Amino acid sequence: MKNSVLLALIFALGTAVAAPAGEQVHIGYSCAGFDDVFLSRVRSAAQAEASANNVKLTMMDAREKIDVQLQQIDQLLADQVDALLVVATDTEDVDDIVRMAKKAEVPLVFVNRNPFTGIRPPDDCFVISSSARVEGETQINYVGPKLDAYGHIVILQGILHNEATRSRTEGVKDVIMQSYPELAITAEAPANWQRDMAKVVMGEWIKAYGRDEIDAVLSNNDEMALGALDALETAGITDVLIMGVDANPDALEAIKAGRMTGTVLQDPIAQGRGGVQIALRALAGESQAQNFLIPSDLVTAENVDNYLNK
Numbered sequence: 001m002k003n004s005v006l007l008a009l010i011f012a013l014g015t016a017v018a019a020p021a022g023e024q025v026h027i028g029y030s031c032a033g034f035d036d037v038f039l040s041r042v043r044s045a046a047q048a049e050a051s052a053n054n055v056k057l058t059m060m061d062a063r064e065k066i067d068v069q070l071q072q073i074d075q076l077l078a079d080q081v082d083a084l085l086v087v088a089t090d091t092e093d094v095d096d097i098v099r100m101a102k103k104a105e106v107p108l109v110f111v112n113r114n115p116f117t118g119i120r121p122p123d124d125c126f127v128i129s130s131s132a133r134v135e136g137e138t139q140i141n142y143v144g145p146k147l148d149a150y151g152h153i154v155i156l157q158g159i160l161h162n163e164a165t166r167s168r169t170e171g172v173k174d175v176i177m178q179s180y181p182e183l184a185i186t187a188e189a190p191a192n193w194q195r196d197m198a199k200v201v202m203g204e205w206i207k208a209y210g211r212d213e214i215d216a217v218l219s220n221n222d223e224m225a226l227g228a229l230d231a232l233e234t235a236g237i238t239d240v241l242i243m244g245v246d247a248n249p250d251a252l253e254a255i256k257a258g259r260m261t262g263t264v265l266q267d268p269i270a271q272g273r274g275g276v277q278i279a280l281r282a283l284a285g286e287s288q289a290q291n292f293l294i295p296s297d298l299v300t301a302e303n304v305d306n307y308l309n310k
Contacts, residue, residue, distance in 0.1 A: 024054060025055045025056065025083070025283060026055070026056040026058065026080070026081045026082050027050065027056070027058070027081060027082060027083045027084070027085060027276065028058050028060070028073070028076030028077070028081035028083070028084050028085070029043070029046060029057055029058065029060065029085040029086075030060050030062055030069050030072045030073050030084070030085070030086050031060065031062060031087045032062055032069070032087040032089045032113065033062065033064045033089075034063075036193060036223075037222070037246075037248050037250075038221065038222070038223075038246045038248060041268035041269070042087070042111060042112055042268040042272040042275075043059060043272060044272065045273045046085065046111070046272035046273065046275055046276050047059070047272075048272075048273070049272065049273040049276040049277065050276050053276070055276065055280070057276070058076060058079070058081065060072040060075075064192075065089060066089045066090045066093055068089075069088070069089045069097070070096055070097070070100075073086070073097055073100055074100065077100060077104045077106070082106060082279075083106050083107045083108070083109065083279035083280075083282065084097075084101050084106055084107070084108045084109065085109050085275045085279060086108065086110050086111065087110075087111050087113055088110060088115055090161045090162070091113050091114065091115040091161070091162055091163035091164075092115070092163075093161075094110070094115040098125060101124070101125070102122070102123075102124065105124075106124075107124050107125075107279055107283060108124065109125075109126045109127070109275050109278050109279050109282075110125070110128075110129070111128055111129070111272070112128075112129055112266075113129065113162060113163055113164060114127050114129040114132070114164075115127070115163065116291075117167060120290065120291075121290045121291065125290065126278045126279075126282065126288075126289075126290050126291075126292070127292065128271055128275050128278060128292040129292075129294065130266045130293065130294045130296050131167075131293060131296065132163060132166075132171070133168065133170060135164075135168050135171065135245045135264040135266070135296050136168035136170065136171025136172040136175075136218075137171040137172070137174075137175050138264045138296065138298050139168075139171075139172060139218045139243040139245070139264060140153075140172045140175045140176060140180070140218065141175060142243065142261075142262055142298060142300070143216050143243055144175070144176075144179065144180040144183065146241060146261075147180075147216060147241070149182050149183065150182045151183055151184070151215035151216060152183075152184050152209075152212075152214055152215045153172075153183055153185050153186065153215065153217075153218055154185070154202075154205055154214055154216075155185060155188035155189075155217075155219075155220075156189070156190075156198050156201065156217060156218070156219040156220060156225070156227075157169055157189065157190040157191065157220050158191075158192060158193045158220040158221060158224070159192050159193060164220065165220050169188070172218050173185070184213075186209055186213045187205055187208075189201050191224045191227065193221050193223055194223060194224065195223040195224065195226050195227040195230070196227060197224075198219065198223070198224035198225070198226075198227025198228050198231075199228070199230045199231045200227075200231075201227075202231035203231040203234070203235070206231060206235050206237070211237055211240070214240055215240060215241065217241070217242045217243070218243050219242070219243065219244045219245070220245060221244055221245050222244035222245060222246040222248040222251035223244075223246075225242050225243065225244030225260060225263070226244070226250055226251060226254065226260070228242055229242055229259060233259070241261045242259075242260045243260075243261055243262050243263065244260070244262075244263040244264070245264045245266065246263060246264075246265070247263050247266070247299050247307055248263075249308075252299065252307055252308050253308075255299065255300065255301055255304045256304050256308065261300070262298060262299055262300040262301075264296050264297070264298055264299065265297040265298075265299055265307065266296060267294045267295075270294045271294060274292055274294070278292065
């Protein structure tokens with residue numbers, strides 16, 4: 001763990017990695033979805049790192065569909081990429097991706113979404129991500145004391161077969177059970193990481209439960225938190241605590257304005273740049289860890305200025 005964190009911090013500080021000697025390195029990048037706000041920031045960081053190292057980076061949008069992602073990876077391998085970066089559409093179903101990369105004998109780096117939580121990845125397979133469980137724990141550990149250990153919480157979930165959805169939600173629930181047993185979970189439902197869908201779900205909860213049974217919204221990401229914020233403000237409710245994950249620009253502005261309680265930073269620059277650097281190290285035959293964990297940070301009104309405009 002210490003080595004993983006240290007290397008993550010080196011990535012964040014911008015240490016360059018030389019591409020292997022010879023022809024230009026070509027890396028294929030299959031992203032779960034180009035429309036995702038956070039993943040777009042990860043992609044931009046990966047592209048910047050690739051450009052800095054004279055690496056050709058071919059990016060493809062899987063549109064959150066596993067069959068599309070498999071077809072794209074098959075095409076990238078047919079184009080003889082030297083390495084693969086993958087943001088998995090389904091972290092519970094990556095066996096085919098691993099098998100295809102292994103057959104082609106190319107390094108495989110899973111970025112952001114971790115299919116191997118708690119277990120060692122296969123050989124020549126790497127992961128760079130943050131701890132989704134810690135992100136969920138951070139949310140509830142900040143909100144719990146503000147509710148004086150009493151109150152009602154709703155949980156907005158991402159795509160259900162995604163590891164981050166499962167781990168963030170479990171992190172929240174386990175801390176409630178251990179530290180805040182008087183807190184009640186009024187409702188939980190997926191909004192698939194989407195702001196518009198979260199607004200609809202939150203609107204339905206407001207109609208069903210009213211303000212008396214909703215004291216806090218814990219969202220698996222910022223886009224859904226912002227959708228919940230829209231629904232609450234439309235209903236004239238401004239005193240519900242709202243927590244997200246990602247520290248996306250719109251969420252930071254909402255925290256600065258006092259409209260949203262807080263978020264938990266994932267570092268998209270470290271993830272995107274780090275994914276490219278891991279691939280280059282693997283191609284150069286360098287020894288390295290297989291799991292790289294980027295630390296997360298709590299962002300609230302007290303420190304939001306440190307994260308704005310970065």
